[in-house]
Amino acid sequence: VQLVESGGGLVQPGGSLRLSCSVSAGDVSSYSMSWFRQAPGQERERIALYNSAGATIYVDSVKGRFTISRDTTKNTLNLLMGNLKPEDTGMYYCAASPGRALWGGWSAADFPYWGQGTQVTVS
Numbered sequence: 001v002q003l004v005e006s007g008g009g010l011v012q013p014g015g016s017l018r019l020s021c022s023v024s025a026g027d028v029s030s031y032s033m034s035w036f037r038q039a040p041g042q043e044r045e046r047i048a049l050y051n052s053a054g055a056t057i058y059v060d061s062v063k064g065r066f067t068i069s070r071d072t073t074k075n076t077l078n079l080l081m082g083n084l085k086p087e088d089t090g091m092y093y094c095a096a097s098p099g100r101a102l103w104g105g106w107s108a109a110d111f112p113y114w115g116q117g118t119q120v121t122v123s
Contacts, residue, residue, distance in 0.1 A: 001025045001113045003094050008118030015084050015122070021077040021094030021115055028070045029054075032102040033077045034111065035068060037120070039090040044108055047092075050077060053101040062088075084122045091117040 002024035011017050019035070032051040038044040048068040049057040056068050067080040077094055095111035102110055 001096055001098075003096060003113055003115035005092065005094050005115045005118040008092060008120045010121045010123065011084055013085055013122055016080070016082045017084065017120060019079040019081070019092055019094075019118060019120075021079075023075045023077070023096065026098070027072065028075045028077055029072055031096040031098055031113075032100075032106070032110075033070065033097070034095050034102075034106060035077075035079045036093045036095060036108060037088075037090040038093070038117075039087075042090075044093070046106060046108070048079065049102060049106050051101040051103065055101070055103070057104055057106075081120070084120075086122050089120060089122050092120050093117045 004022045007019040034049045035047045036044050050068045065083045069078045094115045096113040097111045
């Protein structure tokens with residue numbers, strides 16, 4: 001399974017960006033999929049989850065600002081980011097996990113498939 005992210009870039013604080021992640025094999029709805037980000041010198045952190053049961057979960061730092069969605073016609077996972085802050089800067093990765101639906105305790109270790117990332121800079 002290949003994942004390819006797109007949509008990153010440079011945006012001013014308060015602005016918006018929309019990231020997409022294309023899935024090369026299988027239906028996007030058959031995976032639990034997540035967005036992670038990693039700032040320089042920091043560990044990769046989870047942001048949002050769209051699980052294979054159709055539920056969405058967000059971490060507190062992005063709740064109300066970010067929206068995760070999936071497009072089954074295009075077989076993509078999306079992340080609409082609003083009211084961006086400088087602390088949202090980082091490399092954003094999508095990840096996919098086949099099999100059972102993941103829930104609130106998800107972590108990077110649950111995902112065998114990763115994209116190469118797309119850079120988001122808020123400045």
